[in-house]
Amino acid sequence: MGKTRKIVIDTDPGQDDAVAILLALASPELDVLGITAVAGNVPLPLTELNARKICELAGRPDIRVFAGASRPMVRDLVTAEHVHGKTGLDGPDLPEPEMMLMGEHAVDFIIDTLMKHDEGEVTLCTLGPLTNVALALVREPKIAPRVREIVMMGGGFFEGGNVTPTAEFNIYVDPHAADVVFRSGVPIVMMPLDVTHKALTTADRIAGFRNLGTRVALATAKMLEYFERFDEEKYGIDGGPLHDPCVIAYLLEPHLFSGRECNVSVETASELTMGMTVIDWWRVTEKPKNALVMREIDHDRFFELLVERIAAL
Ligand code: RIB
Ligand code: CA
Numbered sequence: 001m002g003k004t005r006k007i008v009i010d011t012d013p014g015q016d017d018a019v020a021i022l023l024a025l026a027s028p029e030l031d032v033l034g035i036t037a038v039a040g041n042v043p044l045p046l047t048e049l050n051a052r053k054i055c056e057l058a059g060r061p062d063i064r065v066f067a068g069a070s071r072p073m074v075r076d077l078v079t080a081e082h083v084h085g086k087t088g089l090d091g092p093d094l095p096e097p098e099m100m101l102m103g104e105h106a107v108d109f110i111i112d113t114l115m116k117h118d119e120g121e122v123t124l125c126t127l128g129p130l131t132n133v134a135l136a137l138v139r140e141p142k143i144a145p146r147v148r149e150i151v152m153m154g155g156g157f158f159e160g161g162n163v164t165p166t167a168e169f170n171i172y173v174d175p176h177a178a179d180v181v182f183r184s185g186v187p188i189v190m191m192p193l194d195v196t197h198k199a200l201t202t203a204d205r206i207a208g209f210r211n212l213g214t215r216v217a218l219a220t221a222k223m224l225e226y227f228e229r230f231d232e233e234k235y236g237i238d239g240g241p242l243h244d245p246c247v248i249a250y251l252l253e254p255h256l257f258s259g260r261e262c263n264v265s266v267e268t269a270s271e272l273t274m275g276m277t278v279i280d281w282w283r284v285t286e287k288p289k290n291a292l293v294m295r296e297i298d299h300d301r302f303f304e305l306l307v308e309r310i311a312a313l
Helices: 015-025 044-057 106-116 131-139 141-146 169-173 175-182 203-210 215-235 245-252 299-311
Strands: 005-011 030-037 065-067 122-126 147-153 188-191 257-262 264-266 277-279 291-297
Touching: 005 015, 005 106, 015 030, 015 044, 015 215, 015 245, 015 299, 030 044, 030 106, 030 245, 044 065, 044 215, 065 106, 106 122, 106 131, 106 141, 122 245, 131 141, 131 175, 141 147, 147 245, 169 175, 175 264, 188 245, 203 215, 203 299, 215 299, 245 257, 245 291, 245 299
Parallel strands: 005 030, 005 122, 030 065, 122 147, 147 188, 188 291
Antiparallel strands: 257 291, 264 277
């Protein structure tokens, strides 16, 4: 095994976050230095609790989980219980965790971790609103050149939005945080709806998890069955988009994805298009190319990878 890749996962679990965390914990190529919870799909007390439930489901009570921002930087918190259920992790019945939440604030953990590791050694994987990462960048600008890259699920352009006609949830919840991150100069790999909507949890693919028969795989199937129903109704398709695991899959098999370096700017003024990620895909401006924006995915291999790895937990 070559050198493991050190990552911090910032997340608002959420069933798709949960599958992303399981994929990371099942992959020996990755060294999860810590998981930082942020308010998003559900309020912070639930996202941090869910992160601990998922670590214990994976048999990893050793993983350090930190609580971060309980609300966006400027706007009021908007949550998504209608998608993820009241607990944020509806579907399987997971036991209350025994592992403790760490005492350090997530933003301090992100700063401390980046300052004590070598430059370019730590990757930030963001699966929710970018509040924690933006606060860390504002609190300690010295961390920006130290981040290897930020691999994020967020935004959308050709696909439009999933919360408003123009905005995707993670960016919409905290557009000001997203603006800080996209202007930070940190290398960004972006998984927008344009690519995640091509990774659909069809019935066959969910059966692929269920047929493994393990505790983790059965819980995963139940999470996906619950999570997909909202998007199936909304889009009238078989299966829902499996957003967040795209971030971790990119670290494991980057060739599954393709896209291009573009400028991405975030709307933070207009209520009509608040949180829109304006992606200059055709490069009609001279704005800096601040993100590698993914648009294509080998979705068959993506789900094969997920089943392979989750089978190992
Ligand atoms: O828009 C999809 C994103 O919002 C995913 O990260 C999902 O978990 C929610 O946070
Ligand atoms: Ca999420």
